[in-house]
Amino acid sequence: MTVRGFGVELVRLQREHIEMVxxxxxxxxxxxxxxxxxxxxxxxxxxxxxxxxxxxxxxxxIREKGNFHGLIHCSHIDWExxxxxxxxxxxxxxxxxxxxxxAASCLMLEYFFTHTSLLSIEAKVMCDNPIALNYNLSLGxxxxxxxxxxxxxxxxxxxxxxxxxxxxxxxxxxxxxxPNLEVIAQ
Numbered sequence: 635m636t637v638r639g640f641g642v643e644l645v646r647l648q649r650e651h652i653e654m655v656x657x658x659x660x661x662x663x664x665x666x667x668x669x670x671x672x673x674x675x676x677x678x679x680x681x682x683x684x685x686x687x688x689x690x691x692x693x694x695x696i697r698e699k700g701n702f703h704g705l706i707h708c709s710h711i712d713w714e715x716x717x718x719x720x721x722x723x724x725x726x727x728x729x730x731x732x733x734x735x736x737a738a739s740c741l742m743l744e745y746f747f748t749h750t751s752l753l754s755i756e757a758k759v760m761c762d763n764p765i766a767l768n769y770n771l772s773l774g775x776x777x778x779x780x781x782x783x784x785x786x787x788x789x790x791x792x793x794x795x796x797x798x799x800x801x802x803x804x805x806x807x808x809x810x811x812x813p814n815l816e817v818i819a820q
Contacts, residue, residue, distance in 0.1 A: 637694070637745050638816040640737040640807040644694035644706065644745075651695055652683045655705055658725040667723075667763040669786065689713075692746075696724070696738045703729050706738050708746050708755060716753040718746065720791075731765075739773060740800065740807055747793045749817065754793065758786045774799030 637644040647655065656679040658664055665671050674682075686693065691709040695702045704724040711718035722739060724730045746752045757775060759766045767787055774796045775789040797804070 635692075636818040637741060638818070639741045639744070639814070640811045641698065642734065642737045642741060643697040644738065644741055645697050645702075647683075647693040647695060647705070649683065651702075652679050654702065655679070655695075658705070658723070661725075663727060664723050664725070667760050667766065669758070669760065690718075694738075694742065696734065698734060698737075703734055704738070706742050708742060708752070711752065713751065716751050718752055718755050720755045720757045735769070736803070737807065740804060743773070743791075743796050743800075744804070745817070747796060752793070755791045757789045757791070759789060760786045772799070 635646040653676070656674050656676065659668070659679075660674055665673075686709075690711040690713070691707070692711075693705060693707040693709065696704045696706055703726060704722065706720075706722040708718040708720050720742070722735060724735055729735075743755070746755070756778070757770055759770055761784065770789050770791075773791065775791040776795070778788050778790045
């Protein structure tokens with residue numbers, strides 16, 4: 635599955651991509667902000683990928699102009715409660731803090747909030763990553779109580795809160811890139 639919009643594509647993660655993702659994930663610039671910070675061996679990456687549930691775990695590579703620049707996900711979806719978990723990392727410092735993570739986040743959130751029954755998304759951001767915390771708050775996420783408040787912030791985003799917080803930016807993205815998302819089943 636590929637979702638296109640806002641100048642980017644979200645390409646569903648496939649087996650042939652997992653070594654590229656593992657290399658990104660093992661980079662100190664990325665792993666230092668993750669809950670699991672140890673080096674990931676090829677066998678561990680394979681085991682993780684094999685454990686994904688296609689109905690509840692949606693991991694996407696972020697592609698712009700033919701190049702992959704990171705990973706975004708909505709996973710561990712509980713379709714009965716209409717809630718999923720989200721996360722994102724950009725593979726190169728060159729693209730961090732640019733339009734790319736914003737476009738990818740908006741595209742994924744727009745897709746799940748308009749094309750599925752999802753009503754809210756949860757995320758966790760490590761306490762030593764204030765840039766990611768501020769980024770998520772700007773998308774409309776708010777704090778929820780956590781059993782590990784000294785390690786990470788637990789965040790929640792409802793469908794209405796996303797559209798309220800990001801309405802102006804979504805309108806700008808739609809104006810630049812068009813109003814419709816394109817979903818391609820593969």
